[in-house]
Amino acid sequence: xxxxxxxxxxxxxxxxxxxxxxxxxxxxxxxxxxxxxxxxxxxxxxxxxxxxxxxxxxxxxxxxxxxxxxxxxxxxxxxxxxxxxxxxxxxxxxxxxxxxxxxxxxxxxxxxxxxxxxxxxxxxxxxxxxxxxxxxxxxxxxxxxxxxxxxxxxxxxxxxxxxxxxxxxxxxxxxxxxxxxxxxxxxxxxxxxxxxxxxxxxxxxxxxxxxxxxxxxxxxxxxxxxxxxxxxxxxxxxxxxxxxxxxxxxxxxxxxxxxxxxxxxxxxxxxxxxxxxxxxxxxxxxxxxxxxxxxxxxxxxxxxxxxxxxxxxxxxxxxxxxxxxxxxxxxxxxxxxxxxxxxxxxxxxxxxxxxxxxxxxxxxxxxxxxxxxxxxxxxxxxxxxxxxxxxxxxxxxxxxxxxxxxxxxxxxxxxxxxxxxxxxxxxxxxxxxxxxxxxxxxxxxxxxxxxxxxxxxxxxxxxxxxxxxxxxxxxxxxxxxxxxxxxxxxxxxxxxxxxxxxxxxxxxxxxxxxxxxxxxxxxxxxxxxxxxxxxxx
Numbered sequence: 003x004x005x006x007x008x009x010x011x012x013x014x015x016x017x018x019x020x021x022x023x024x025x026x027x028x029x030x031x032x033x034x035x036x037x038x039x040x041x042x043x044x045x046x047x048x049x050x051x052x053x054x055x056x057x058x059x060x061x062x063x064x065x066x067x068x069x070x071x072x073x074x075x076x077x078x079x080x081x082x083x084x085x086x087x088x089x090x091x092x093x094x095x096x097x098x099x100x101x102x103x104x105x106x107x108x109x110x111x112x113x114x115x116x117x118x119x120x121x122x123x124x125x126x127x128x129x130x131x132x133x134x135x136x137x138x139x140x141x142x143x144x145x146x147x148x149x150x151x152x153x154x155x156x157x158x159x160x161x162x163x164x165x166x167x168x169x170x171x172x173x174x175x176x177x178x179x180x181x182x183x184x185x186x187x188x189x190x191x192x193x194x195x196x197x198x199x200x201x202x203x204x205x206x207x208x209x210x211x212x213x214x215x216x217x218x219x220x221x222x223x224x225x226x227x228x229x230x231x232x233x234x235x236x237x238x239x240x241x242x243x244x245x246x247x248x249x250x251x252x253x254x255x256x257x258x259x260x261x262x263x264x265x266x267x268x269x270x271x272x273x274x275x276x277x278x279x280x281x282x283x284x285x286x287x288x289x290x291x292x293x294x295x296x297x298x299x300x301x302x303x304x305x306x307x308x309x310x311x312x313x314x315x316x317x318x319x320x321x322x323x324x325x326x327x328x329x330x331x332x333x334x335x336x337x338x339x340x341x342x343x344x345x346x347x348x349x350x351x352x353x354x355x356x357x358x359x360x361x362x363x364x365x366x367x368x369x370x371x372x373x374x375x376x377x378x379x380x381x382x383x384x385x386x387x388x389x390x391x392x393x394x395x396x397x398x399x400x401x402x403x404x405x406x407x408x409x410x411x412x413x414x415x416x417x418x419x420x421x422x423x424x425x426x427x428x429x430x431x432x433x434x435x436x437x438x439x440x441x442x443x444x445x446x447x448x449x450x451x452x453x454x455x456x457x458x459x460x461x462x463x464x465x466x467x468x469x470x471x472x473x474x475x476x477x478x479x480x481x482x483x484x485x486x487x488x489x490x491x492x493x494x495x496x497x498x499x500x501x502x503x504x505x506x507x508x509x510x511x512x513x514x515x516x517x518x519x520x521x522x523x524x525x526x527x528x529x530x531x532x533x534x535x536x537x538x539x
Contacts (some may be wrong), residue, residue: 007084017043018137031465037109044102051098060531063088064530083150088531090147100269101140103506104262110502139165152210175257181258188251197240202231225289232290243506246305251469256324269361285535299339303441305332319377337419345422346532352415362400362510373496385465392499394461401453410518463483
């Protein structure tokens with residue numbers, strides 16, 4: 003089954019390479035072929051991840067499976083080392099699933115909605131370039147979760163930056179270029195610090211093999227070196243997570259990105275930072291983790307409260323969801339900061355839950371912007387449950403899942419992270435972590451508050467037409483479109499949820515319910531590897 007890992011990278015890479023060849027068909031036929039190509043490539047990649055999950059030995063989730071170890075740069079002893087375990091498998095499946103659903107959303111979408119980027123004959127939309135960008139982005143995301151060599155991890159970690167930059171800068175909203183530049187500057191500066199930390203580990207241990215380094219648990223590195231390396235690696239990863247106060251690039255990037263860009267940015271790219279803590283920083287640098295964990299926990303709970311308060315002040319729906327990600331990822335970082343298997347499992351569970359729920363939120367927010375031409379909540383006029391009942395119901399479902407309602411996936415990650423803070427690892431101050439738990443608990447209350455305030459503004463009440471300009475369809479603020487309703491037409495001519503939207507969103511709804519009602523399905527995969535990486539008996 004080792005071929006599956008190569009195919010997971012090779013299929014989207016080959017699909018992107020095909021798009022570099024000049025098209026020999028007319029425009030209309032080329033658009034049809036492009037849609038089929040995008041669906042086929044992302045669909046096959048997702049099917050491969052399902053095959054990988056089906057063949058995975060869940061009884062041995064703590065060990066790396068389907069390992070592929072090839073010479074990459076023999077002179078420097080660099081290896082093309084890939085593998086999958088209980089940490090990376092759920093993230094690989096999540097990545098391929100969200101990329102496929104983004105393709106469904108684009109390729110089946112109406113020409114006056116999200117599909118306009120692939121269906122419009124306007125040359126400015128660059129449909130081939132859009133599909134190429136998504137496929138290259140998928141290669142980088144999947145490769146990051148499969149890499150078992152520090153330098154290979156860094157290469158894949160960086161591959162995603164360029165396509166995401168262009169996704170925002172070319173297909174984003176009016177302020178897209180400023181947001182894209184801010185994104186690339188923050189992440190590149192974080193990457194420089196991350197690379198320095200990885201090179202320090204290499205210089206001290208003489209190996210880049212992540213499995214060997216995790217098994218050594220810091221052997222060969224003094225405590226001071228581990229602290230320095232953890233700070234460097236942690237800062238680089240914290241930018242991508244993002245951790246307060248390194249988060250300021252995220253709201254602008256989400257607000258200006260097209261819908262598919264926001265979905266992949268929130269659903270996958272943020273997980274690359276937290277995955278690095280689980281795969282590299284904590285198991286490879288245990289002394290550094292123990293020394294810095296209280297600081298990590300402090301920044302995490304500040305981010306939880308800050309993100310929630312910022313959400314209460316937002317008018318733009320997409321910007322509010324972006325700030326909510328800062329709070330939710332704060333719970334993930336708090337789980338890691340406890341250095342306990344319970345907190346670790348909570349962080350890993352929260353990663354997947356956030357990816358599913360926030361992806362659904364951004365899909366729905368993009369659909370709302372398509373219909374109304376704005377994501378400004380006061381301008382939407384309220385009453386969506388009356389005017390667009392199915393769309394309003396999906397927004398309500400995603401919101402209550404995100405605020406942590408028991409029975410839905412968002413509950414378990416936050417609860418386990420707080421429970422881990424109740425009994426932190428030996429050597430950590432319990433009173434301090436009890437304070438973290440209390441502040442985090444306050445964050446859950448504030449999370450419920452801002453989502454309920456948003457729902458009261460958008461979905462409840464009587465619908466009032468407040469958008470008097472022609473409503474332009476756009477993909478999450480990206481690109482122009484055709485008027486969907488005339489001025490003063492009200493919400494009567496706005497369509498409710500369509501078939502292609504249900505096809506893209508129902509899998510997320512099902513998984514949110516599945517992991518909420520049966521969390522064991524995911525915890526059985528993550529718990530063995532959490533115990534192993536933390537050196538628990």
